[in-house]
Amino acid sequence: MSKEILSLCRKYVERIVGKYSCKYFCKVYSAKYNFVLFKGDIRLEGILQLSSNKTVALVPAYNEEARIAPVLEVITSCSLVNETIVIDDGSKDRTSQKAAAFPVKIIRFEQNMGKGAALQAGLEAAPDAAYYIFLDADLLHLRHEHIEKLLSPLCETEPAAMTIGTFRDGDKTKVNLAQHYFSILNGQRALSRGFVEILPDLSWSRFGVEILLTKYAKLAEKKVAYPELKGLTHVTKEEKLGICRGFCYRMQMYRECLFSLFYYKRMIKLHPGNVPPEILRRLIA
Numbered sequence: 001m002s003k004e005i006l007s008l009c010r011k012y013v014e015r016i017v018g019k020y021s022c023k024y025f026c027k028v029y030s031a032k033y034n035f036v037l038f039k040g041d042i043r044l045e046g047i048l049q050l051s052s053n054k055t056v057a058l059v060p061a062y063n064e065e066a067r068i069a070p071v072l073e074v075i076t077s078c079s080l081v082n083e084t085i086v087i088d089d090g091s092k093d094r095t096s097q098k099a100a101a102f103p104v105k106i107i108r109f110e111q112n113m114g115k116g117a118a119l120q121a122g123l124e125a126a127p128d129a130a131y132y133i134f135l136d137a138d139l140l141h142l143r144h145e146h147i148e149k150l151l152s153p154l155c156e157t158e159p160a161a162m163t164i165g166t167f168r169d170g171d172k173t174k175v176n177l178a179q180h181y182f183s184i185l186n187g188q189r190a191l192s193r194g195f196v197e198i199l200p201d202l203s204w205s206r207f208g209v210e211i212l213l214t215k216y217a218k219l220a221e222k223k224v225a226y227p228e229l230k231g232l233t234h235v236t237k238e239e240k241l242g243i244c245r246g247f248c249y250r251m252q253m254y255r256e257c258l259f260s261l262f263y264y265k266r267m268i269k270l271h272p273g274n275v276p277p278e279i280l281r282r283l284i285a
Contacts, residue, residue: 053130053131054082054083054126054128054129054130054131055080055081055082055083055129055130055131055132055133055151056081056082056083056084056085056122056126056129056131056132056133057075057081057083057084057085057132057133057134057135057147058085058087058118058119058122058123058126058132058133058134058135059071059072059075059084059085059086059087059099059104059135059136059137060087060089060115060118060119060122060134060136060137061086061087061088061089061091061095061099061118061137062088062089062090062091062095062112062115062137063091063092063093063095063240064091064093064095064098064137064138065091065093065094065095065097065098067137067138067139067235068086068095068098068099068137068138069098069101069102070140070142071135071136071137071138071139071142072084072086072099072102072104073102074142074143074144074147075135075142075147076102076103076104077144078144078147080144080147080148080151081133081147082129083105083126083129084102084103084104084105085104085105085106085107085122085125085126086099086104086105086106086107086137087106087107087108087109087118087119087121087122088106088107088108088109089109089112089113089114089115089117089118090108090109090110090111090112090113095137096108105125107121107122107125109121113203114203114205114206114207114209114256115187115205115206115207115209116202116203116204116205116206116207116208116209116212117202117203117204117206119134119202119209120201120202120203123196123199123202129193130192130193131151131154131190131191131192131193132190132191132193132196133147133150133151133189133190133191134187134188134189134190134191135147135187135188136187136188136234138234138235138240139188139232139233139234140232140233140234140235141231141232141233142232143231143232146165146188146229146232149163149165149227149228149229150163150165150188150189150190150227150229151163151190152227153190153225153227154190154191154192158223159192159223160192160222160223160224160225161191161192161194161195161217161220161222161223161224162189162190162191162192162195162213162217162222162223162224162225163189163190163224163225163226163227164184164186164188164189164210164214164224164225164226165186165188165189165226165227165228165229165232166186166226166227166228166229167186167229167232167233168228168229168230168231184210184211184214185210185211185257186210187210188229188232189210189213191213195217195220195222197274198220198274198275198276198279199213199216199273199274199275200212200216200267200268200271200272200273200274200275201271201272201273202273203271204267204270204271205256205260205264205267206256206260207252207253207256207257207260208256208257208258208259208260208261208264209260210257211257211260211261211264212260212264212267212268215260215261215264216264216268219265219279219282219283220279237249237250237253238250265283268280268283269283269284
């Protein structure tokens with residue numbers, strides 16, 4: 001596409017979706033639709049089809065009363081997100097009440113079922129979405145551009161099936177280092193509908209859900225992108241619960257992650273969900 005046409009396209013899309021979202025939507029359009037130069041303007045063929053490219057944000061939350069509001073404020077004000085679903089994983093505080101102040105759908109578990117079960121419930125509640133974005137409820141400094149960076153690789157000419165955000169230049173050095181060397185654990189992700197439609201059941205995985213998703217993407221030979229999310233970070237377990245309780249909770253999280261790392265193939269066979277037969281055969285081989 002020539003620079004002149006892309007420039008005209010950008011001006012046209014700005015009038016439709018706003019200046020901020022223009023870059024993201026131009027990527028979608030250039031990959032999927034034809035541009036027609038018409039009297040110095042751009043007419044987008046099939047523009048009504050874009051409304052069917054629904055993006056749903058899933059926010060699993062457990063006892064996040066004090067932190068969830070700023071996250072939801074950013075997500076619900078982002079023009080790239082059409083629907084937000086908060087999955088309250090059996091919280092004992094007022095997480096659901098805080099979430100109810102925003103235009104979101106709330107799924108509430110009576111008891112804690114784990115992050116994997118929460119995300120599974122969210123996916124099942126939005127079967128018509130084209131894109132899914134996973135965002136933790138305890139994020140700090142979340143901005144619209146972070147959401148755009150997670151979604152953009154899914155809309156390129158050779159799209160990724162999943163993106164895994166990596167924190168960079170945040171104000172917590174330890175978190176930055178952990179995210180750099182162990183990005184497999186990062187919960188900020190975006191998934192295409194095509195990838196979601198072949199996922200195994202996530203319900204068993206608890207905190208190991210990110211490892212399961214990453215390992216399964218490799219098993220299914222799906223493209224994964226790693227966009228940098230500059231300035232983004234999150235509240236640590238120790239900051240939430242104190243040194244002792246936070247450390248114990250972190251050890252529980254690591255135990256669940258290690259279980260997923262070493263036993264994900266066995267668990268996929270036990271809980272295949274929508275895994276295609278050819279991928280199941282790879283588990284047996």
